Amino acid sequence: MDIKSLIRDIPDFPKPGILFRDLTTLLRDPEGLRYTIDAFAQKCVEANLSPDYVVGIESRGFIVGPPLAYQLRAGFIPVRKPGKLPAAVHTVEYQLEYGRDKLEVHQDALQEGTRVLIVDDLIATGGTAKASADLVHKVGCNLLGFGFIVELQELEGRQQLPDLPIVTLVEY
Ligand code: AMP
Numbered sequence: 001m002d003i004k005s006l007i008r009d010i011p012d013f014p015k016p017g018i019l020f021r022d023l024t025t026l027l028r029d030p031e032g033l034r035y036t037i038d039a040f041a042q043k044c045v046e047a048n049l050s051p052d053y054v055v056g057i058e059s060r061g062f063i064v065g066p067p068l069a070y071q072l073r074a075g076f077i078p079v080r081k082p083g084k085l086p087a088a089v090h091t092v093e094y095q096l097e098y099g100r101d102k103l104e105v106h107q108d109a110l111q112e113g114t115r116v117l118i119v120d121d122l123i124a125t126g127g128t129a130k131a132s133a134d135l136v137h138k139v140g141c142n143l144l145g146f147g148f149i150v151e152l153q154e155l156e157g158r159q160q161l162p163d164l165p166i167v168t169l170v171e172y
Helices: 024-028 030-046 061-071 127-138
Strands: 008-011 019-022 053-057 075-079 089-095 100-106 115-123 142-151 166-171
Touching: 024 030, 030 061, 030 142, 030 166, 053 061, 053 127, 061 075, 061 115, 075 100, 089 127, 100 127, 115 127, 127 142
Parallel strands: 053 075, 053 115, 115 142, 142 166
Antiparallel strands: 008 019, 089 100
């Protein structure tokens, strides 16, 4: 299946100069959704990625993470923006284009040695995925790799990430 044909390009969103790759049109398509998740899981298996938990990054990692976790027979753990998780959290701070931001995960969700796969819908600069990797490493987890439906190659986001397997389905 041609996944790209179901991804919609929106120029100048959310600000001038950004070409937004809109995956809602792919997710809306019954066959597109099924194929995408099945292919994503298949690629993870081929890359020998069998995590205890899929860690999804807010917010679009919450859309692709749970069905992938289900297919891999793993659990799902959300990494969220500050102040959203109700129990005690671990926090990581990271640099944005302008200013800084934080990501959080529940302290009791992850333990030392837990095997995790970090997923998001798309990798652009890699800053968010890198911060999530720092967060799970801080806890002492065994980070197995990363998964993204889309990679924006010219932004070289993968250079930011630790040297681990990265599964992607579509490259621009
Ligand atoms: P980054 O930290 O730069 O890799 O950005 C990753 C996050 O921003 C992902 O969760 C994406 O959903 C979103 N994102 C960044 N750039 C784009 C884009 N051109 N089209 C769609 N989503 C984007």
